[in-house]
Amino acid sequence: EAGVAQSPRYKIIEKRQSVAFWCNPISGHATLYWYQQILGQGPKLLIQFQNNGVVDDSQLPKDRFSAERLKGVDSTLKIQPAKLEDSAVYLCASSTGADQPQHFGDGTRLSIL
């Protein structure tokens, strides 16, 4: 079974620029999550999708972050404009449903200069 695919693996941009991350979940997984993990901390949920609908985006900084999952499969997370504090690893995870074990992709390490 193929795992969660994410790209790119690394990204370096300057503050105020924009960046986008892509995620393809495990086949058949209806629930998709985006997390932000800052060094030394546990992952923090940014947004949770159930199929193509948003379940929870309470911790997504909506003035600069946006995410979509138009066809209920792959998803894109965008940051525009980026701030220095956005430097982190962005993790995508998927599961068969809410409350089920989540499986993570390799993540995208974002550095803001």
Add this chain to the structure above:
Amino acid sequence: QKEVEQNSGPLSVPEGAIASLNCTYSDRGSQSFFWYRQYSGKSPELIMSIYSNGDKEDGRFTAQLNKASQYVSLLIRDSQPSDSATYLCAVTSNTGKLIFGQGTTLQVKP
């Protein structure tokens, strides 16, 4: 009070010993509990899930849950240097959101 609390460590144990990792949580309505292992520079990997009070064993790993005390733990028997990693406790909130602790760093010394 943090929603999920773990001692950041590092916890250092000799090879072959039992490593005991602990986690407390604040939401009494939580129903699902997970332990993830994260190697440096890698993504979290699920190693155990537990849903009811008591112990659950899988190989060298045992998860223990006590909902009355709002406490979940992970025991690693016969610890190996390859077990050296950060262990993340994760708890599902009453809204279904997964909340992670900050993780405990385990060092197993040969």
